[in-house]
Amino acid sequence: MDNQYLHIGGINVKELVHKYGTPLFVYDVNQIRNNARAFTETFKSLDVNYQVAYASKAFSSIAMLQVAKQEGLSLDVVSQGELYTAIQAGFPAEKIHMHGNNKSIDELEMAIEQNIGCIVVDNFYEIELLEYLVEKYNQPVNVLLRITPGIEAHTHDYILTGQEDSKFGFDISSQQASKALKSLINHKKIHVQGVHCHIGSQIFETQGFVMAIRKIYDMLSQWNEEFNYQAEVVNLGGGFGIKYTEEDQPLPLNEYVVSLVNTVKEQAEKHDLKVPEIWIEPGRSIVGEAGTTIYTIGSIKELPNVRKYISVDGGMTDNIRPALYQAKYDAQVANKLNEPIRETVSIAGKCCESGDMLIWDLEVPEVESGDLLAVHSTGAYGYSMANHYNRFPKAAVVFVEDGVDRLVVKRESYQDLTINDLSYE
Ligand SMILES: Cc1ncc(COP(=O)(O)O)c(C=O)c1O
Numbered sequence: 349m350d351n352q353y354l355h356i357g358g359i360n361v362k363e364l365v366h367k368y369g370t371p372l373f374v375y376d377v378n379q380i381r382n383n384a385r386a387f388t389e390t391f392k393s394l395d396v397n398y399q400v401a402y403a404s405k406a407f408s409s410i411a412m413l414q415v416a417k418q419e420g421l422s423l424d425v426v427s428q429g430e431l432y433t434a435i436q437a438g439f440p441a442e443k444i445h446m447h448g449n450n451k452s453i454d455e456l457e458m459a460i461e462q463n464i465g466c467i468v469v470d471n472f473y474e475i476e477l478l479e480y481l482v483e484k485y486n487q488p489v490n491v492l493l494r495i496t497p498g499i500e501a502h503t504h505d506y507i508l509t510g511q512e513d514s515k516f517g518f519d520i521s522s523q524q525a526s527k528a529l530k531s532l533i534n535h536k537k538i539h540v541q542g543v544h545c546h547i548g549s550q551i552f553e554t555q556g557f558v559m560a561i562r563k564i565y566d567m568l569s570q571w572n573e574e575f576n577y578q579a580e581v582v583n584l585g586g587g588f589g590i591k592y593t594e595e596d597q598p599l600p601l602n603e604y605v606v607s608l609v610n611t612v613k614e615q616a617e618k619h620d621l622k623v624p625e626i627w628i629e630p631g632r633s634i635v636g637e638a639g640t641t642i643y644t645i646g647s648i649k650e651l652p653n654v655r656k657y658i659s660v661d662g663g664m665t666d667n668i669r670p671a672l673y674q675a676k677y678d679a680q681v682a683n684k685l686n687e688p689i690r691e692t693v694s695i696a697g698k699c700c701e702s703g704d705m706l707i708w709d710l711e712v713p714e715v716e717s718g719d720l721l722a723v724h725s726t727g728a729y730g731y732s733m734a735n736h737y738n739r740f741p742k743a744a745v746v747f748v749e750d751g752v753d754r755l756v757v758k759r760e761s762y763q764d765l766t767i768n769d770l771s772y773e
């Protein structure tokens with residue numbers, strides 16, 4: 349009856365569960381590679397200089413960053429921890445870009461000591477810190493200026509980033525961005541390579557990007573006139589949407605790239621500026637759909653005429669997105685793929701929290717305790733946002749590729765949970 353079982357990357361989930369237990373994150377590495385290549389191959393075909401920087405916040409682990417490195421990607425990190433992981437993975441420093449709206453002096457020092465490719469400067473305080481550090485280390489740095497173009501992308505409020513009222517970046521309309529450039533343009537050791545903007549996440553159309561590029565180019569044209577400055581790099585961030593449920597209709601990844609590149613070329617020509625290197629920072633669209641979480645179903649509670657709660661052995665500790673963003677997911681009973689659909693149920697996590705629900709309405713066959721549930725498209729912002737609420741150890745992560753499975757992040761033990769606790773007796 350093996351055809352009743354879900355297979356990922358050629359492997360039966362029954363075998364994976366037997367070997368590694370649940371909850372378990374399973375990544376289909378071929379899918380990660382194909383997504384990365386959809387971006388890089390399209391750029392190559394458009395005859396433009398580019399970098400595709402994997403936004404490691406979506407899922408960072410040594411093995412993941414090694415796959416990104418093998419695919420020739422660059423890397424976006426937003427903290428010392430993400431940078432440390434990149435170094436442990438042997439990621440080439442010159443291809444690492446560092447973000448953050450409140451980078452600490454330690455984070456900036458590590459970035460300078462490691463001689464990373466560029467720092468995406470977010471605010472005036474960071475400029476002061478950098479001015480101090482380049483003298484202290486007597487070392488030049490490349491920076492991009494993070495610009496908030498004043499674009500409202502159509503997505504959840506908490507994952508919007510490009511609007512004026514944002515904690516990120518230098519605002520265009522109040523001239524903060526121009527002031528930032530002016531303060532650095534003649535600096536001997538801080539080289540402004542260009543500009544960066546990221547309008548938000550899980551975006552399904554190209555219009556927001558096109559509007560952002562136009563706004564950036566109005567600004568770049570003004571900078572050319574006023575400061576005789578031309579950007580060598582324009583980084584347009586990430587945010588390309590993926591399919592979580594049937595409601596989501598993302599564009600093929602190449603379409604985003606074509607639209608971005610064409611708009612940049614058109615705007616550069618319109619303003620008589622040279623075409624810059626175009627960088628992007630996809631996270632979710634590289635790993636999201638490649639990841640599946642496998643749970644074991646435990647308790648089942650039926651409230652007649654109200655709802656049936658099916659509880660699994662994980663929840664908001666391994667996937668906080670439904671609780672945080674009302675994010676919707678699709679799932680299958682992974683050991684009953686061919687059984688007829690019988691009912692609509694709600695999938696609950698096991699945390700002591702009523703909001704710990706993974707899916708409100710899921711159509712399933714007859715479910716019993718001990719069945720396996722596979723929640724799809726959990727590869728981005730699942731493990732990376734995992735937490736220890738109720739002291740649940742973090743799940744294990746397995747990579748599968750061409751019929752071979754490899755454990756890439758061990759399941760946490762109870763000893764791991766108390767490792768930093770000190771006695772008070
Ligand atoms: C600056 C920046 N770059 C890249 C990303 C990656 O976004 P996504 O995972 O939606 O591609 C984010 C997250 O939204 C971000 O804030």
Ligand SMILES: N[C@@H](CCCC[NH3+])C(=O)O
Pocket residue numbers: 405507509549550669728729
């Ligand atoms: N973590 C968010 C997106 C924020 C991305 C980083 N700016 C999510 O799960 O959708």
